Amino acid sequence: MNEIKNTLVIGTGLIGTSIALGLTAHGVKVFLSDIDSSALDAAVKVSGASKYDGEDIALVVVATPPASVANLIAKAAIDHPLAIITDVASVKGSIFRELENLGTSGWSRIVGGHPMAGREVSGAIGAQGNLFLDRAWVIASNDQTSEAAVATVKDLVESLGAFPIFRTIEEHDRAVALISHTPQVVASVLAGELMDAEGSYIELAGQGIRDTIRIAGSDSNLWTEILSENSHYISQQVTQVANHLLDFASALDGGDRKSVTEKLVKGNHGKDRLPGKHGTSQQSTSTLVVRLDDKPGELARLFTVAAQANVNLEDVRIDHSLGQPTGLVELTVALKAIELLTPALEAEGFVVIS
Amino acid sequence: MNEIKNTLVIGTGLIGTSIALGLTAHGVKVFLSDIDSSALDAAVKVSGASKYDGEDIALVVVATPPASVANLIAKAAIDHPLAIITDVASVKGSIFRELENLGTSGWSRIVGGHPMAGREVSGAIGAQGNLFLDRAWVIASNDQTSEAAVATVKDLVESLGAFPIFRTIEEHDRAVALISHTPQVVASVLAGELMDAEGSYIELAGQGIRDTIRIAGSDSNLWTEILSENSHYISQQVTQVANHLLDFASALDGGDRKSVTEKLVKGNHGKDRLPGKHGTSQQSTSTLVVRLDDKPGELARLFTVAAQANVNLEDVRIDHSLGQPTGLVELTVALKAIELLTPALEAEGFVVIS
Numbered sequence: 177m178n179e180i181k182n183t184l185v186i187g188t189g190l191i192g193t194s195i196a197l198g199l200t201a202h203g204v205k206v207f208l209s210d211i212d213s214s215a216l217d218a219a220v221k222v223s224g225a226s227k228y229d230g231e232d233i234a235l236v237v238v239a240t241p242p243a244s245v246a247n248l249i250a251k252a253a254i255d256h257p258l259a260i261i262t263d264v265a266s267v268k269g270s271i272f273r274e275l276e277n278l279g280t281s282g283w284s285r286i287v288g289g290h291p292m293a294g295r296e297v298s299g300a301i302g303a304q305g306n307l308f309l310d311r312a313w314v315i316a317s318n319d320q321t322s323e324a325a326v327a328t329v330k331d332l333v334e335s336l337g338a339f340p341i342f343r344t345i346e347e348h349d350r351a352v353a354l355i356s357h358t359p360q361v362v363a364s365v366l367a368g369e370l371m372d373a374e375g376s377y378i379e380l381a382g383q384g385i386r387d388t389i390r391i392a393g394s395d396s397n398l399w400t401e402i403l404s405e406n407s408h409y410i411s412q413q414v415t416q417v418a419n420h421l422l423d424f425a426s427a428l429d430g431g432d433r434k435s436v437t438e439k440l441v442k443g444n445h446g447k448d449r450l451p452g453k454h455g456t457s458q459q460s461t462s463t464l465v466v467r468l469d470d471k472p473g474e475l476a477r478l479f480t481v482a483a484q485a486n487v488n489l490e491d492v493r494i495d496h497s498l499g500q501p502t503g504l505v506e507l508t509v510a511l512k513a514i515e516l517l518t519p520a521l522e523a524e525g526f527v528v529i530s
Numbered sequence: 531m532n533e534i535k536n537t538l539v540i541g542t543g544l545i546g547t548s549i550a551l552g553l554t555a556h557g558v559k560v561f562l563s564d565i566d567s568s569a570l571d572a573a574v575k576v577s578g579a580s581k582y583d584g585e586d587i588a589l590v591v592v593a594t595p596p597a598s599v600a601n602l603i604a605k606a607a608i609d610h611p612l613a614i615i616t617d618v619a620s621v622k623g624s625i626f627r628e629l630e631n632l633g634t635s636g637w638s639r640i641v642g643g644h645p646m647a648g649r650e651v652s653g654a655i656g657a658q659g660n661l662f663l664d665r666a667w668v669i670a671s672n673d674q675t676s677e678a679a680v681a682t683v684k685d686l687v688e689s690l691g692a693f694p695i696f697r698t699i700e701e702h703d704r705a706v707a708l709i710s711h712t713p714q715v716v717a718s719v720l721a722g723e724l725m726d727a728e729g730s731y732i733e734l735a736g737q738g739i740r741d742t743i744r745i746a747g748s749d750s751n752l753w754t755e756i757l758s759e760n761s762h763y764i765s766q767q768v769t770q771v772a773n774h775l776l777d778f779a780s781a782l783d784g785g786d787r788k789s790v791t792e793k794l795v796k797g798n799h800g801k802d803r804l805p806g807k808h809g810t811s812q813q814s815t816s817t818l819v820v821r822l823d824d825k826p827g828e829l830a831r832l833f834t835v836a837a838q839a840n841v842n843l844e845d846v847r848i849d850h851s852l853g854q855p856t857g858l859v860e861l862t863v864a865l866k867a868i869e870l871l872t873p874a875l876e877a878e879g880f881v882v883i884s
Contacts, residue, residue, distance in 0.1 A: 358723070363738075384717075421719055424768055440748070440754060
């Protein structure tokens with residue numbers, strides 16, 4: 177990893193300010209600019225970076241909302257003729273198409289970037305230098321990007337504690353349409369159905385629908401922009417999902433059980449394609465349900481027992497039971513760890529349900 | 531809560547055997563029957579219940595797969611002319627329609643039941659008397675059910691540690707179509723799309739799609755039966771979701787940002803209608819991300835710190851980062867607890883990210 181030289185971050189929102197914070201912590205000289213001067217002042221105060229005052233710049237990071245990114249990249253390519261220029265927008269194709277229309281020079285110095293650190297909770301809590309720690313950060317080159325430019329952005333990503341994943345622009349946009357944008361649309365639509373439902377129906381909701389629509393809580397303005405920038409691939413994918421749902425409804429209406437089973441099995445296999453933790457197969461894990469008094473300390477006691485039994489928890493989930501004073505905790509562990517964990521928990525008085 | 535009298539459980543799968551176990555633990559005299567004599571022998575051995583040998587029965591619980599339930603209820607109404615009869619199938623209307631076609635006597639003694647203790651993991655681990663602890667159990671009467679019959683089933687539910695929720699048959703079936711069956715279909719279809727995708731796309735998958743399709747891992751044979759029994763309401767609801775998805779795709783294609791935002795906002799509001807933990811509003815919580823070395827003991831240490839700070843965790847989620855040796859843990863706590871928890875964690879050396 178090479179040292180990052182003078183860096184200009186354009187746009188001082190959550191992502192931009194977090195990048196500035198992370199870089200200044202490594203001793204990198206960082207400059208900030210923003211069209212909103214009070215936002216800029218606040219970011220300067222928080223980050224230890226300076227307002228941009230005309231120094232030579234080696235790296236420009238455009239961290240503004242997607243709609244303004246292409247213009248700012250094009251301008252940066254002129255203003256900073258030696259700098260590598262990257263961005264952090266969650267969609268890449270629309271930006272590069274706009275750059276083409278703008279007749280941008282400096283293609284070899286322009287590298288698309290996308291840190292996968294988004295949360296459904298919006299960034300009101302504020303910027304942090306370690307926001308990108310252990311997150312994936314896609315680096316998407318155009319076909320003229322130089323190797324040196326890619327290497328510089330890779331250094332940026334790694335110095336912020338993230339890990340780089342290399343994709344073409346089209347691969348990136350198709351991939352996020354499938355694995356991020358379409359799930360958002362589906363979750364939002366499914367959650368929207370609850371608005372038309374009787375309250376007494378919703379009371380029966382369990383963990384299943386709760387997980388399925390969790391991301392429906394996302395910020396609607398931000399997601400309008402994200403979805404609009406990648407609308408072509410998303411619309412294709414969402415239409416395909418809708419048609420498959422209509423097929424499913426037809427199979428149900430026609431009493432075609434064979435077809436229903438096939439569609440459910442396809443879903444089983446699709447889910448199995450998701451990467452497991454640390455690349456391990458998901459199928460080597462099993463799930464245990466433990467009953468817990470819902471008071472401070474019980475979870476700590478549970479995990480202390482797991483640690484003493486030398487069992488690593490792959491996942492933890494707390495089930496919410498309607499109006500009940502106790503909780504059910506679902507622990508995902510390696511298959512072979514079940515026989516260690518169950519007796520250890522029971523010996524400490526925990527009720528292991530299944 | 532009154533004492534449960536002699537009970538006959540018909541069907542010795544996971545649910546039936548768990549009911550038998552839970553009741554015998556309370557000293558109830560339980561009898562079992564099953565058309566599969568080796569399954570029956572195994573259940574007798576596990577549960578402490580006896581094979582049915584002709585004694586007087588006060589309560590019959592039919593716990594067989596949905597397709598055979600109506601016939602067995604009708605037969606029980608004749609064989610046990612004084613008994614209250616209930617079942618545990620996850621769909622109710624199709625069973626009562628079949629009972630009507632069979633010309634069943636004893637309507638006043640028949641009460642539908644549905645324990646909401648299902649998991650996407652199938653029940654291979656075996657029956658447990660506490661399977662229903664703290665779970666909702668819907669009691670669905672027909673319009674001739676006697677109050678005494680409902681009271682008996684309520685006693686059954688409460689003696690197993692579950693809590694009763696009262697609904698009509700139609701309310702139950704429409705509700706589960708909306709909050710359980712349609713989410714299953716949607717998750718299965720969305721997961722199925724991953725079968726047609728490039729592996730390099732799937733590698734970018736994060737927590738969002740992982741949650742959205744979690745229940746796509748469900749048992750396909752069991753769910754074929756469940757969905758088929760409630761196909762009318764599910765097909766309606768799934769078709770409506772599909773049409774709303776097509777509307778969404780049109781809004782994206784037409785660049786209608788106002789409509790896109792409206793649909794996302796509708797999803798925000800729909801999600802907010804889900805009951806919070808213990809009936810509290812979801813909006814009074816906030817989320818904290820903590821970095822953790824992925825080794826036994828670190829979670830225990832984290833929860834010990836939370837307990838010592840007297841902070842109750844509403845939810846816990848472990849983020850999986852592709853190929854990384856560390857983990858990110860998302861903690862949901864009451865808003866005002868954030869200011870207690872963050873400094874407490876940092877004082878113990880944890881990296882709090884946002």
